[in-house]
Amino acid sequence: MPEIVFRTQGVTKVYDTGELKVHALAGIDLELFAGELSVLLGPSGSGKSTLLNILGGLDHATEGRVWFRDLELTALGDRGLTRYRRDHVGFVFQFYNLVPSLSARENVQLVTDIARDPMAAEEALEMVGLGHRLDHFPAEMSGGEQQRVAIARAIAKRPEVLLCDEPTGALDSKTGVQVLEALKAINDTLGTTTAVITHNAMIRKMAHRVIYFQDGRVARVEVNEAQIAPSEISW
Numbered sequence: 149m150p151e152i153v154f155r156t157q158g159v160t161k162v163y164d165t166g167e168l169k170v171h172a173l174a175g176i177d178l179e180l181f182a183g184e185l186s187v188l189l190g191p192s193g194s195g196k197s198t199l200l201n202i203l204g205g206l207d208h209a210t211e212g213r214v215w216f217r218d219l220e221l222t223a224l225g226d227r228g229l230t231r232y233r234r235d236h237v238g239f240v241f242q243f244y245n246l247v248p249s250l251s252a253r254e255n256v257q258l259v260t261d262i263a264r265d266p267m268a269a270e271e272a273l274e275m276v277g278l279g280h281r282l283d284h285f286p287a288e289m290s291g292g293e294q295q296r297v298a299i300a301r302a303i304a305k306r307p308e309v310l311l312c313d314e315p316t317g318a319l320d321s322k323t324g325v326q327v328l329e330a331l332k333a334i335n336d337t338l339g340t341t342t343a344v345i346t347h348n349a350m351i352r353k354m355a356h357r358v359i360y361f362q363d364g365r366v367a368r369v370e371v372n373e374a375q376i377a378p379s380e381i382s383w
C-alpha cells in the first residue's frame with residue numbers, strides 16, 4: 149500500500165457572502181497516495197477547486213482536518229501555510245500566468261532562483277518537451293507550450309505534490325494531450341504525487357485514481373488497474 153500523502157477528515161467549507169452562505173464542501177473524507185496521479189471529476193460547483201485550494205494551502209477549511217503527511221495543515225497559520233506551499237507544492241492553473249517579457253528559461257528561473265534544491269531551468273523544460281524552446285517568449289508559443297512552461301516552472305523546485313486546476317481547460321485536444329504527456333512524464337520520472345481537476349471525463353483513463361465530486365461531497369472513488377497513455381486520449 150503506498151504511503152498516504154494527503155488525508156482529510158470531515159472537511160467543510162462555507163463561503164459566507166453576507167446574504168448567502170454557500171456550502172462548497174459538505175464533509176470530505178479523502179486520502180491521496182504517494183506517487184499517484186489522481187483525477188478529480190464532477191459538475192461545475194461541486195467543490196473540486198475548493199478542495200484543491202485547501203490541500204495546497206491556498207485556503208482554509210471551515211471545519212474538519214487536513215494532513216499533508218504528518219503535518220496538519222488545518223493547524224497552521226498563514227505563515228506556516230506559506231512555508232508549506234513554498235517547500236512542498238507546485239501549482240498549475242488553467243491560465244498560465246507567464247511573464248510575457250521573459251523567455252521560457254527566465255520564467256522558470258524566477259522559481260529556481262529562490263528554491264532550496266531546484267533542478268536547472270533547462271532540465272525542467274526538457275522534462276516537458278521544451279528543451280528546444282528555452283529562449284522563446286510566451287507570445288511565440290502555443291497555448292499548450294505556454295502551459296508546459298508553467299508546468300516546468302511548477303516542478304523546477306521538485307515539489308512533492310503537483311496540484312493542477314483545469315490544466316487543459318483552455319486547450320484543444322492535440323495541445324492538451326501534450327500537456328497531459330508532460331504531467332505523466334513528471335509523475336513517472338519524479339514520482340510527484342499529482343492531482344488534476346478536469347471537466348473532461350476522458351482524462352480519467354490516464355489516472356491511477358478517479359475521485360468523483362457531487363454537491364460538495366466525494367460521491368465515489370475508482371482505482372484504475374491500468375492507465376492508458378495520454379496519446380490515446382482525445383476530445
Ligand SMILES: Nc1ncnc2c1ncn2[C@@H]1O[C@H](COP(=O)(O)OP(=O)(O)OP(=O)(O)O)[C@@H](O)[C@H]1O
Nearest residue numbers: 163165170172190191192193194195196197198199
Ligand atoms: N470565493 C468564493 N466565494 C463564494 N462562493 C464561492 C467562492 N469560491 C467558490 N464558491 C462557491 O463554492 C462552490 C464550489 O465551487 P468550486 O469552484 O470549488 O467548484 P468546482 O467543482 O471547482 O467548479 P468548476 O468545475 O466550475 O470550477 C460553488 O457554488 C461556488 O460558487
